[in-house]
Amino acid sequence: MKLIDGKAVSEELKNALKQDVLDYRKKSGRVPHLAAILVGDNPASKAYVGNKVRACEQVGYKSTLVKLDDNITQARLLEEIRKLNEDPDVDGFIVQLPLPKHINETEVTLAIDHKKDVDGFHPVNFGRMAQGMPAFLPATPYGILLLLERYNIETAGKHVVVVGRSNIVGTPISILLSRKSKSGDATVTLAHSRTKNLADVVRLGDIVVAAIGIPGFITEDMIKIGAVVIDVGINRVEDESAPKGSRLVGDVDFEPVRGKSSYITPVPGGVGPMTVMGLLLNTFKSANKEIYS
């Protein structure tokens, strides 16, 4: 078993990006700029956005954090999005999810200018991605592709089982891995809560991507010997022996599954840091007008 060290890979990529940012600044006289809108004070969202802001500092980007109250109206939130859409200094921005229940998430996603949609959630980017056109790829799937490449994990002809069909991870990674491209050409099964005989289906996977949001859901009996296991879950569970009284775990029952797999991502330190990296790389592509002129 080999541990896939997302933290180390993201540090390597950040160091390379830092140099590219210096060159960009010299050439253009400007600084790449990522903004984030955070609504309310969900502790996990605050931590994720904090990581994104810190990563911007590390690579030499400007970052702006727009903090909005939990009870903000839909109209006021759309107004904040309009301001970022129209600000020529902002290369890209994200609205951290989940949003409060009274906010219409679809309307928010549609309001973001797709040319600044560095999360890759807008249907224009999603559609372009699905057709293999240049697009901002959703940050977590993008990070997973980078990890597979970095560890030379072959995907062509492999059977990938993705568990979970969310718009931000399960569905896009299933499309990306089946595309005719690098880190693609896989045979992909997208399994979900209505899949029959889920354990039998997951056992077919040469590569298993777990993105369901249930701690320890993927157990050792579901894993084929030698499979590659990519754990996207970030779940906080109570643990009296941990300093905070809780700890982070993935969607995979790590220790037993680790013994059966050829490669596995840990939680934390696997996919999580690569999501931030995907976002930074998309922002740099936006600053360089690589996807849209």
Ligand code: GUN
């Ligand atoms: N919530 C969980 N993951 C993400 C993400 O990648 N982007 C945003 N905006 N919100 C999230």
